[in-house]
Amino acid sequence: MCELLGMSANVPTDICFSFTGLMQRGGNTGPHRDGWGITFYEGKGFRTFKDPNPSCHSRIAELVQEYPIKSCAVISHIRQANRGGVSLENTHPFTRELWGQYWTFAHNGQLTGYEKLDTGRFKAVGDTDSEIAFCWLLNQLEARFPERPENMDALFDVMAECCDQLRTLGVYNMLLSDGNLVANYCTNKLYWITRRAPFGKASLIDEDMTIDFQQETTPNDVVTVIATQPLTNNEDWTRMLVGELCVFEQGEVIYRRHGEPHPDAKGTP
Amino acid sequence: MCELLGMSANVPTDICFSFTGLMQRGGNTGPHRDGWGITFYEGKGFRTFKDPNPSCHSRIAELVQEYPIKSCAVISHIRQANRGGVSLENTHPFTRELWGQYWTFAHNGQLTGYEKLDTGRFKAVGDTDSEIAFCWLLNQLEARFPERPENMDALFDVMAECCDQLRTLGVYNMLLSDGNLVANYCTNKLYWITRRAPFGKASLIDEDMTIDFQQETTPNDVVTVIATQPLTNNEDWTRMLVGELCVFEQGEVIYRRHGEPHPDAKGTP
Numbered sequence: 352m353c354e355l356l357g358m359s360a361n362v363p364t365d366i367c368f369s370f371t372g373l374m375q376r377g378g379n380t381g382p383h384r385d386g387w388g389i390t391f392y393e394g395k396g397f398r399t400f401k402d403p404n405p406s407c408h409s410r411i412a413e414l415v416q417e418y419p420i421k422s423c424a425v426i427s428h429i430r431q432a433n434r435g436g437v438s439l440e441n442t443h444p445f446t447r448e449l450w451g452q453y454w455t456f457a458h459n460g461q462l463t464g465y466e467k468l469d470t471g472r473f474k475a476v477g478d479t480d481s482e483i484a485f486c487w488l489l490n491q492l493e494a495r496f497p498e499r500p501e502n503m504d505a506l507f508d509v510m511a512e513c514c515d516q517l518r519t520l521g522v523y524n525m526l527l528s529d530g531n532l533v534a535n536y537c538t539n540k541l542y543w544i545t546r547r548a549p550f551g552k553a554s555l556i557d558e559d560m561t562i563d564f565q566q567e568t569t570p571n572d573v574v575t576v577i578a579t580q581p582l583t584n585n586e587d588w589t590r591m592l593v594g595e596l597c598v599f600e601q602g603e604v605i606y607r608r609h610g611e612p613h614p615d616a617k618g619t620p
Numbered sequence: 621m622c623e624l625l626g627m628s629a630n631v632p633t634d635i636c637f638s639f640t641g642l643m644q645r646g647g648n649t650g651p652h653r654d655g656w657g658i659t660f661y662e663g664k665g666f667r668t669f670k671d672p673n674p675s676c677h678s679r680i681a682e683l684v685q686e687y688p689i690k691s692c693a694v695i696s697h698i699r700q701a702n703r704g705g706v707s708l709e710n711t712h713p714f715t716r717e718l719w720g721q722y723w724t725f726a727h728n729g730q731l732t733g734y735e736k737l738d739t740g741r742f743k744a745v746g747d748t749d750s751e752i753a754f755c756w757l758l759n760q761l762e763a764r765f766p767e768r769p770e771n772m773d774a775l776f777d778v779m780a781e782c783c784d785q786l787r788t789l790g791v792y793n794m795l796l797s798d799g800n801l802v803a804n805y806c807t808n809k810l811y812w813i814t815r816r817a818p819f820g821k822a823s824l825i826d827e828d829m830t831i832d833f834q835q836e837t838t839p840n841d842v843v844t845v846i847a848t849q850p851l852t853n854n855e856d857w858t859r860m861l862v863g864e865l866c867v868f869e870q871g872e873v874i875y876r877r878h879g880e881p882h883p884d885a886k887g888t889p
Contacts, residue, residue, distance in 0.1 A: 449743075
């Protein structure tokens, strides 16, 4: 399995704090030694840093932790390989252009029977279940919407249906962004938190590090962080439900297709 | 105008030396202050570093200069904006997937009438003439070859014809790679050099720096460097002709469609 980290914000925000927590899971506090990657959007463009080596020993990961790249939409992933070998082409996130925008995708989970998915014109370059699922999803969206739809809720409805289909193949926790939207789909573990004024302090679970967001923000900032496990131990993270699709724009929820309770949940979540 | 730098090698080779020379043209010895980018292939995967800021002041450019990323195929570009604003989405190189491979492209020159090019399913994200030309080129290749052809010479013939068409729109010097091949098309300035045993020393034109390749290589290494201007002042660079397409694989020429002499050339080149 792997770890996911996403961010949606209304002002360009750096993700150094959360990324520092995630990176520790890349071989130090976690077993995810098979690569990591992070994509930052800047306008319609993006930059991706990735490495098939463990994140806790990566010089490029050090740069990303130290260098405050500010972005309104971020997708990140650290990997423990289950499908597909350890190589750069199998390292998330994956990016493809659709409707004149770059779409970026990362997946946590494991699928079976994915080889039969018809990806149409979107061909996978590597051999992971994740990249094939991504290509299939984009192909489905393009088949239904040859142009980017004006009614985005219609797009999200179809996206949710497609994610439901992928969930029938196994565990499918997903982050997907076009640089403006950050869409998240949960099978079994995906948590989010929205930070806004009045900002407090937060302490990382994976590293002895505390941040006072009040020092780092202005009163109008809205920043949502999404992760496969809560990254801080003194804040209330919302656990997404089974089959829930939640889409953020500028840090705010703009679409939510509710899911079902987790089998392991006690009572109503 | 811009500067291009490409490399094709038969063993993973770092490009720090040549990149150091190129970076100086990004605001120090050259006027190309509007961004830079570099793509390194590793197997079927790639990494791209890019920045809309001048290369000579970029922290990411420093990392690339100091960190010997080894690759058999590299495409790099520094930019002086003429078409399209200064932004990340307008910063070369550009990458798209075709036939299950990532194709990466950089362009030197300036085109007119490019808005009318039909790019089909490959939509430009930014608004440069270069990205539109790239999308059009891929669309043409896919229209002629729905699958990657086994006869690569047939592909290169079509590629050369397409580049000829783009040259009718203006100056079109191009680097294009799928990670295995590095294809180069010249309108007015593109030079290359193949280094192989016995290796000698080389001195950069743009910075007081000499390298002894014998210390850095094994006797079987073959490394070709392609650039819009020779980067060293003590080696013989081959100037490509007008309309010439030259394709390298593992450092060796595997296809050459000869061009015409340059109008500014004295006698036969």
